[in-house]
Amino acid sequence: MAGCTCENWSLQDLSSALQDMHKDNKKLVVPMFQRGKRWNKNQEKAFIDSLIKGYPVGTMLFYETFEDNKKTYILVDGLQRGNSIKKYMTNPTEFFYDDSISDEFCAEILKIIKVDDEEYYSAIRNILTAFIKEQKTFKNLQYYSVAKQIANEFKAGNESIESLINTIKVFFEERQDLYDRIASTVIPAIVYTGEESNLPDIFDRINSKGTPLDQYEVYAAAWPVNEKYAISNLDVIEHIVKKYDSFVEDGYFIHGYSREEMRSTRKVNAFEYLFGLGKYLVEKYEILGFNKNLADDTVNPIAFELVNACLNDSDKIRILYKNLQHIDLNDLEQAIYKAIDFVNESISVVTKFKGNSRNANKIFHSKYQILSMISTTFKEMFSNGDYTKFTDNWQDRKLIIAKTLVHYYVYDIITNYWSEGGTGKIHAAAKPNRYANEISSRAWMVALDGFFERSMLRTESKKIANPKSEEFVVLNCIYLKTFTAMDQLSIERFDVEHIAPKEQMRKLIEDCKGEGLPISCIANLCYLPEYVNRSKQDKNFYQDKKYLQYVKLEEVETKYSFTEEEDLDWMDMPYEKIEDFAVLKEYYTDYCTKRFGKIKHLFCDSLGITYEEIEEVQEEVRTVVSPKAKTTESKKVKFADKCVVRLAQEVGSKLIKIGRSTYITSDGKKGFVLTTSKAYKQGNRDKYWFAYRRNYLYDLKNCEELFVVYGCKDESTMVCLPMTEIEAHIDALNISKDDDGKISHWHMVFFKDLSGHMTWLLSKPDLQEISINEYVL
Numbered sequence: 001m002a003g004c005t006c007e008n009w010s011l012q013d014l015s016s017a018l019q020d021m022h023k024d025n026k027k028l029v030v031p032m033f034q035r036g037k038r039w040n041k042n043q044e045k046a047f048i049d050s051l052i053k054g055y056p057v058g059t060m061l062f063y064e065t066f067e068d069n070k071k072t073y074i075l076v077d078g079l080q081r082g083n084s085i086k087k088y089m090t091n092p093t094e095f096f097y098d099d100s101i102s103d104e105f106c107a108e109i110l111k112i113i114k115v116d117d118e119e120y121y122s123a124i125r126n127i128l129t130a131f132i133k134e135q136k137t138f139k140n141l142q143y144y145s146v147a148k149q150i151a152n153e154f155k156a157g158n159e160s161i162e163s164l165i166n167t168i169k170v171f172f173e174e175r176q177d178l179y180d181r182i183a184s185t186v187i188p189a190i191v192y193t194g195e196e197s198n199l200p201d202i203f204d205r206i207n208s209k210g211t212p213l214d215q216y217e218v219y220a221a222a223w224p225v226n227e228k229y230a231i232s233n234l235d236v237i238e239h240i241v242k243k244y245d246s247f248v249e250d251g252y253f254i255h256g257y258s259r260e261e262m263r264s265t266r267k268v269n270a271f272e273y274l275f276g277l278g279k280y281l282v283e284k285y286e287i288l289g290f291n292k293n294l295a296d297d298t299v300n301p302i303a304f305e306l307v308n309a310c311l312n313d314s315d316k317i318r319i320l321y322k323n324l325q326h327i328d329l330n331d332l333e334q335a336i337y338k339a340i341d342f343v344n345e346s347i348s349v350v351t352k353f354k355g356n357s358r359n360a361n362k363i364f365h366s367k368y369q370i371l372s373m374i375s376t377t378f379k380e381m382f383s384n385g386d387y388t389k390f391t392d393n394w395q396d397r398k399l400i401i402a403k404t405l406v407h408y409y410v411y412d413i414i415t416n417y418w419s420e421g422g423t424g425k426i427h428a429a430a431k432p433n434r435y436a437n438e439i440s441s442r443a444w445m446v447a448l449d450g451f452f453e454r455s456m457l458r459t460e461s462k463k464i465a466n467p468k469s470e471e472f473v474v475l476n477c478i479y480l481k482t483f484t485a486m487d488q489l490s491i492e493r494f495d496v497e498h499i500a501p502k503e504q505m506r507k508l509i510e511d512c513k514g515e516g517l518p519i520s521c522i523a524n525l526c527y528l529p530e531y532v533n534r535s536k537q538d539k540n541f542y543q544d545k546k547y548l549q550y551v552k553l554e555e556v557e558t559k560y561s562f563t564e565e566e567d568l569d570w571m572d573m574p575y576e577k578i579e580d581f582a583v584l585k586e587y588y589t590d591y592c593t594k595r596f597g598k599i600k601h602l603f604c605d606s607l608g609i610t611y612e613e614i615e616e617v618q619e620e621v622r623t624v625v626s627p628k629a630k631t632t633e634s635k636k637v638k639f640a641d642k643c644v645v646r647l648a649q650e651v652g653s654k655l656i657k658i659g660r661s662t663y664i665t666s667d668g669k670k671g672f673v674l675t676t677s678k679a680y681k682q683g684n685r686d687k688y689w690f691a692y693r694r695n696y697l698y699d700l701k702n703c704e705e706l707f708v709v710y711g712c713k714d715e716s717t718m719v720c721l722p723m724t725e726i727e728a729h730i731d732a733l734n735i736s737k738d739d740d741g742k743i744s745h746w747h748m749v750f751f752k753d754l755s756g757h758m759t760w761l762l763s764k765p766d767l768q769e770i771s772i773n774e775y776v777l
Helices: 009-019 041-052 079-092 103-112 118-135 146-151 159-185 197-207 215-222 234-248 259-265 269-284 302-311 317-324 327-351 354-359 367-381 393-416 421-429 441-455 469-478 484-491 502-511 530-536 555-559 565-572 582-606 639-651 694-699 723-728
Strands: 004-010 027-031 060-067 070-077 185-194 229-231 267-269 494-498 525-529 655-657 662-665 670-677 678-683 685-692 704-713 717-721 735-739 742-754 758-762 770-771
Touching: 004 009, 009 027, 027 060, 041 079, 041 582, 070 079, 070 185, 079 685, 103 118, 103 159, 103 723, 118 146, 146 159, 215 269, 215 317, 234 259, 234 269, 259 267, 267 269, 269 302, 269 317, 302 317, 302 327, 302 421, 317 530, 327 367, 327 393, 327 469, 327 582, 367 393, 393 441, 393 469, 393 582, 393 685, 421 484, 441 469, 441 582, 469 494, 469 525, 469 582, 502 582, 530 670, 565 582, 565 670, 565 685, 565 742, 582 678, 582 704, 639 655, 639 662, 639 670, 639 704, 639 717, 655 694, 662 694, 670 685, 670 694, 685 704, 704 723
Parallel strands: 027 070, 060 185, 670 704
Antiparallel strands: 004 185, 060 070, 229 267, 494 525, 655 662, 662 670, 678 685, 685 742, 704 717, 735 742, 742 758, 758 770
16 A cells, blocks of 8 residues: 655765665665756755755655565655765765865964965965865874975974864864764655556656756656667667666666666667667767767757657657557667668768868757758658658659758758757648758848848957858858869868958958958858968968969969959058048958859859849940940949950950950050059048059060059049059059068059049159049040
8 A cells, every 4th residue: 555654864874875785774776767967066065065054955755665575765756965965975075165164264274374364365275175185084184294285385384283283183073073963964754655656757746846857857757667679779778778877886776777688688668768869879970969978877859859750740759658669669760760861961962071171070050950851851751651661752752852951951051940949840841841842043042142141240350250050051062063073082171261361351450440340251261271271371362372382373263262363452452541441341341242242153053053133233235345346245244344345445456355354455566454443532532542563464575565454443434554654653652562572562542533633642752643644544
C-alpha cells in the first residue's frame, strides 16, 4: 500500500549513502530517469552558504525498495542538493572563498607583521585561500609554510612566524568546527513506498522550483522507462553509456543501470535512444554540429526535434515516444541518414567551398533551417511510410529538389528567414513542401538588393565587423565558376580580403574626421590566396605591386577582385578636411554600388538564376565609338564610355581601344588616356581630382601625339591636356610614392568656377592656379 514516512538523515550520512557507504546497511541510488547534475558553481555556493548559516534547505524524497535483501532508497528528488552536500563533505575547502575571510581577521594578521594598511587585505586573502584549497580539508594541518609565506611577502622577519601560525591555526580550526556542525546537521527525508511506476510522474510534479527541468529532462521522467528497443548503432549506445558513467565516476550508483548489459543487449528506452542519437548526429555531420561541447549527461535536443519533424506535421515531441513504438528504429535511423546525406550533398557546393578553408567547421545556417530541409526531404523520400525504400517518384524529383535546396539554403540565409520562429516554422515549410517551388528571379533581386542595402548601413571606423554567415555564403556562390577544379583540390588557403583595405580606410576616415563607412560591406569583400593577401598587406591591388611576383594583376582582377584600377583611384586622393568626408563617402558608396552590380551578375550566373532589373531605368543612347557611323542600343552607359563617344566626335576619327583606358585614332597618330572624376564642392567652385600615371604611356609609344583626357563629372566637361603640357609642369605637382620610395602617381587637381572657367592647381614651389580653358573640349 502506498504511503510516506519521514526519516532524519545527517548530511554526513547522506553523503556517505550517495557513495554507497551508509552505516545502517542502506544504499542510496540515482534512478535512470534523473536529469544530469545541473547546478552551476554559484548555485552550489549559495546552497552551501545556506548550510553554513543554518538556513532550512528543504527535504529529500526517497523511494524505498529492496535489492539483494538490502534496503535501497532511490533518490527521486534532491539530486542537486545531494550532489552539493557530497562535494562539501568530501572536499569542504572547495567552498572556501576569499570572502570567507573577514576584514577583522586580515587586520589581525597585518598587526602581527606590523603593517597597517587595508590595501593589503586582498593579499592576505589570496595567500590563505590558495593555501587551504590545496589541503582539501581543515583538519590536522601544518601552518608553518603559509605563515612563512606571509612573513616573506611583507618582509616581516622570522620572529613573527610563531604568532602567525597560532592565529591561522585558530581560524581554520574554527572552520573545521563549522564543518563538523554541518556534517551533523539533519535534513528530513520523505520515504515513499508506493508503486515504482509512479516515480516519473512524482518527479515531474515536484520539480517546479530550483533549476527548472527543461522539456527533455521531463521526457526522461515521463516517457516509459522500461519499454526497450534493440539498437544497431553502437556509437549511439556509447553516448548513453557515457551519460550514466558520468554519475558513476562521481561516486553514484544508478538504479537499473549495467554498462555491460547495455553494451551486450543494445536495448534502450525511447528517451535514451534519442539522447544518444542526438550526441551521435552532431559528431557525425558538420551541418548538424550545434552544441557539440555539452556535458556527457546533458541532452542535445537535435534528435528529438529532427525525428519529430520527420514523423509528424506539428510539434508532438511530448508524445514522440508513441511514434517510436510501432517503428523499426534502425530502419528509421538509416532513412534519416539518407535524407541528411542528400541535403548535405546538395548544399555542399556552398558549405564545402574552398574559400572556407579557414572556417572549416563554420556553420552558416541555423539549426531550424537545416532541420527543415532534412525533414522535408525525408518526407519526399519516404512518403509511403516504408523506410527501407524510396517513394516511387523520388528518382524523378530528386534533381529538382537538389537544385531548389541549395537555392533556398542561400536565399534563407541572406534574407535571415530563419532568424525568428522555431519548430513551428519547420512544419509550416513542409505543408506543402516549400522546397519544391523555385524562387522567382524578382524575389532573388529583391533579396540581394536588400542584403546589400543592409550591409551599407554599417558605420565602421575603428571597429570593423568580421564577415557574417551571409557574407561567406554570397562569396562562396560568386566564386563557384571562378574557382577551377584545381583550385578546389589545391593546398592553397584563401582569405576574405577587404579590397579597400581596412587599415587604409580607417586612416582615410580618421584624416577627415568622418563618422565611419560600411568597410565590411559585401561589395568590399573578396577571396584572395593567402600568399597574395600577406604580400600586399594594407595596400590595395594597384598601390603595391610586390605581390605580383606571385600572381598576375589580370588574374587578380578577373578571378578574385572583379575590379579595375580606376575603381580604386579615389583611395589615392587626399582627404584632409572635415568636408572631405562627404567626398570620400560618395566615392566609396559609388565604388560599392558598382562592384555589387558585378557581384549580382556573378552570383546569378553561378546559381543559374535569371538576372532581372527590378527598377525601371531611363533608357540612354549608347553610340558606337565612331563619329560618323552611329548605331544605338538601349542600355545603361557608363560615364567613361560617354566620354569616349564625345572624344571621338571632337577628334573626328574612330577611336580604337588598345588598353583599359587607352585609345588611338584609326591612323594611329594620336593616342589618348581617358580618366574621370566626380565633382565635389570647395567653396563656390567644383573640384576634380585625378591621378596621373606614366605606365599608361607604354600602350601609346608608337603615337606621334599623346593626350590625357579628363572627364569632369560628366561628358559635357572634358579637358584634353597634351602630355607635353603635363610633363612641363610635372615638378609642380604633389606626388604619392610606393614602398620602395618610387613615385606611383602625380596629383592632378582642377577647379571650375560658376562662370565655367577652369584652372589647374600647381602646388610647388608655391600654390598657384593656371588657366586650362584652351584645353576644354
